[in-house]
Amino acid sequence: MTYPDPASTANPRTIGIVACSSEGAALCYRTICARAPALLGPHAHPEIVLHGASLADYVAALEAGDLAAVGAIMLRSAEKLAGAGADVLICPDNTIHAAISHVRPRSPLPWLHIAEVVASEARRRGVRRAALLGTRWLVDSSVYPDALGAEDIAFLRPEEEEKDEVARIIMDELVNDIHVPASVAYLESLIARMRDRGCDAVILGCTELPLVLSDQNSVLPTLDSTRLLADAALRYAVS
Structure with a gap:
């Protein structure tokens, strides 16, 4: 180099x-x-x-x-x-x-602002509709709707039970450096469902999610908020 x-x-x-x-x-x-x-x-x-x-x-x-x-x-x-x-x-x-x-x-x-950074990158990549993963606090908030809306990018939240399970994985496992294969598989399957619902990228809207998710195991291109x-x-x- x-x-x-x-x-x-x-x-x-x-x-x-x-x-x-x-x-x-x-x-x-x-x-x-x-x-x-x-x-x-x-x-x-x-x-x-x-x-x-x-x-x-x-x-x-x-x-x-x-x-x-x-x-x-x-x-x-x-x-x-x-x-x-x-x-x-x-x-x-x-x-x-x-x-x-x-x-x-x-x-x-x-x-x-982390969401403004992610939304800017989503616009640069030509994302049209992003899946939003994160804690329930985050997903139900205006943090990403505001940032994505400023860039004219649509988004989709998971269903209610999916929000609960993602939040559990984050708060009970990932923030404590616990990586459970079954939980990673759940996240991968959720991203696949979000793709089928019309999303063309996924926002890893929890800074621990990139520890277990990436372009290598996600069927949608990832927007890694941490990096x-x-x-x-x-x-x-x-x-």
């Missing part, structure tokens, strides 16, 4: 990661570090600072339907990351972006 002169991309911005689940944050962090050398040279990546509040605090606020409380937790992370030298913030968790309207106006730093966000952060950092 031929690497660029590091001097040509000197002083990249520092990326601040607002972590929610450890698995999604870790995958995002690893992706930035793995892909940065192609831009910055061998072993190089932008400085990265990460803060993670307890996942239980987020879950309690989500279960209470209190998006203002979710936003307050995100803002606490934002303040800590600003103090640690971050220049831009990303949150590798789709669900808590439902609180972003409580966050951006009071944030000390700019945010890259797309990492790529967007990297581009921002070196732009």
Whole structure:
């Protein structure tokens, strides 16, 4: 591999990661570090600072339907990351972006919005109707309808029992680094059903889903929210 002169991309911005689940944050962090050398040279990546509040605090606020409380937790992370030298913030968790309207106006730093990043990539690929997978909180929220609507892209949610099973797999298994073959098979079969319902791509709208789903085992092209966000952060950092 031929690497660029590091001097040509000197002083990249520092990326601040607002972590929610450890698995999604870790995958995002690893992706930035793995892909940065192609831009910055061998072993190089932008400085990265990460803060993670307890996942239980987020879950309690989500279960209470209190998006203002979710936003307050995100803002606490934002303040800590600003103090640690971050220049831009990303949150590798789709669900808590439902609180972003409580966050951006009071944030000390700019945010890259995960659903906006995914929707932009969907438009670039010519997606017409995307299947949306994620927690029930995410799938029933306006996070992706708003972002996809801005790009004139249609979407389809799973059926009610399917939402429940996907949410169970995410919250009981994937966020705890548990990968059950039967659960992966269920997700694969669900994507096939979504294809039969008219979808031409699938949004992996939970940052843990890319740990078990990819273009290799999905019958629909995948929009990997975790890695797309990492790529967007990297581009921002070196732009």
